Amino acid sequence: MNVNKVMVLGADGYLGWPLMMHLAKKYGREVVGVDDLSRRKRVMDRGSDSGLSISSPHERVETFNRELEDKAVPIRMVIMDLRNTQQVDELLREEKPDVIVHFGEIPSAPYSMRSVYTAIENHDVNVNGTLNVLWAMKKHCPECHLIKLGTMGEYGTPGVTISEDYVKSINGEKVDPKAKMLFPRDAGSFYHQTKVHDTHNIRFACKIWGLRSTDIMQGVVYGTRTEETHLDERLKTRFDFDSEWGTAVNRFVVQAILGIPLTVYGEGGQTRGYLNIRDTMQCICRIIDHPPKAGEYRTINQFTQVKSINEIAGIVVEQAQKLGIAASIKRISNPRIEAERHRYPVQQHRLEDYGFKPSYKMEDVIKEMIEDLLPYKEILEAHKDSVMPVTTWK
């Protein structure tokens, strides 16, 4: 399978933007991005902003294309809402990409739990947006490889080994491999549920239409730098730290910088998979280079380390101290409903099969994050209230 053109959905986002640059500059591929810029809007709506100030889509693209110096096809950015069925259809009819990397979804658990309106908006954008992509792929580019961003959160914390392979036996009965039984899902927010729904819909589309897809169950991504984001001040990727759009790692880093205690939700035994942003870029490239067969749907559990929230907070405190910042930890009542102490055995082998090798230590990347954010202390200070949770699961 010859990959010439890659389409990135959600190309203005935290992962989408650096991936655009990485694919164009390092791999010399033609890259077209699609985004409706809703993340910028939704973060501001929450009373916050990207901690690293970012350029407009136009300025980003122009700056990066100058960096490319005619060594690759200039990247392009299309502003489009994936809920628009006809526009998605026309886009794929025109572009016919070889690979679609689909990051174009709402990724916030608290946002989805805010109200019935945001829960439904989350379903519309994620589930219906992906349906539009699937139907348009079937019609215009059925050979295309869909790399879809799911989340490790789809599984919940069942206490038994989470596998990226199909179920081999259930209740003591052997399952025929041809049945391709999915490992059961138990998502912890309406956002996470939308990813479960996508998983079922995509797998079904592969089965009946012969589409091919790699569905990534991704751990929490952290970090502020990739090979390309620091080529020019205007190429940075966004950094969210408010309670709706920021991860716990990001919130901790900002709290350390601002001299606020790091707020751990509940007991802090919540354990998840993590990987840094440079490794994410590497993972996607490996997956592109190892496409599934026509009709194949496969799952990848994508993370490099498993850590509890207490461990993450500890690392942030330690790295802040190395930079002369005294940070402390404070437990607050958990706004979410989730297990705060649990086993978390997870199995993965595919990324290694495709030649992926983890790079950088978590400690070093977190130190780098603090260093990168220190010059933007004013922005962080101006939005520091947004770090505290407002939405509870009850």
Added chain:
Amino acid sequence: MNVNKVMVLGADGYLGWPLMMHLAKKYGREVVGVDDLSRRKRVMDRGSDSGLSISSPHERVETFNRELEDKAVPIRMVIMDLRNTQQVDELLREEKPDVIVHFGEIPSAPYSMRSVYTAIENHDVNVNGTLNVLWAMKKHCPECHLIKLGTMGEYGTPGVTISEDYVKSINGEKVDPKAKMLFPRDAGSFYHQTKVHDTHNIRFACKIWGLRSTDIMQGVVYGTRTEETHLDERLKTRFDFDSEWGTAVNRFVVQAILGIPLTVYGEGGQTRGYLNIRDTMQCICRIIDHPPKAGEYRTINQFTQVKSINEIAGIVVEQAQKLGIAASIKRISNPRIEAERHRYPVQQHRLEDYGFKPSYKMEDVIKEMIEDLLPYKEILEAHKDSVMPVTTWK
């Protein structure tokens, strides 16, 4: 739990309408129905009509309330689209039912596979409609028992025993019962996928909000009569026989009456659970009388017999012959993608636990269906083209 008021969503439909009457007349409960009348419209849009001519919602309700003779609270019918968040919220704020029986969804696999537009419409009506109900229940009647119509089709045909209980072991590891691991789903159309999505969303709502729900994985329902539908000519329930809205049983019965060969899709080994419409009424009543605890989500595999399509066709031919009608069977190429020969072990115990006892033989109910439909041969004849499939899964 004292059940005074029951709300039936989808109250103008094949099952919703007879259930309204059954609950009011036999059980003396206050019953309020909700429907947007979209089924009537969608069947006509397909170029077909109900095989048994049915009255308007207004005439049905008036006629039935006269039958009640002041022995129970008159039934009411509210015309409303469940996609309307604000209206659903206001409805539950006003009514605060003790039980909601939720039949208010689009139930057609071929309709959902027709185009991207109908696939998304199916997701909006079913998934978002149910989200509206869940959020409004949480706000206005958190004690209410939600009886939701899912389908046995959620499971697909995995070849291992389908269980209504949580998974006990997976890949050789014992699952903690507290993890409440769902039996994996593998639905065969976008319609069936929406039911899988509902299942995940409802289970999650029970877990976090303490709602209670019985999620019925229902087999195929057949039959034209309940205790109440034949009290008056104007109280009949609808009967769909076109390729989008009718079941195979219904299509076979109509083909027999019209002297057209019964069209079996493919090999005819497709095996499913079945139950007659009177038993469905009984099941719902048993479930109402045995509510789950607060926060409990439970699954019921609801059917009384397991049959292959070849067996069903055989019974229709046999019963038609008893009424002097010569019928034959013709295999046609399968418009769907599905296993046409498979094991189908299914486990169920809950209905029996609640005192349910199957009534009537399938053979007798199918004979009754033919008898009930014979007087309407003209309607069937006028829409006979609609029996043949137009939508294929490819």
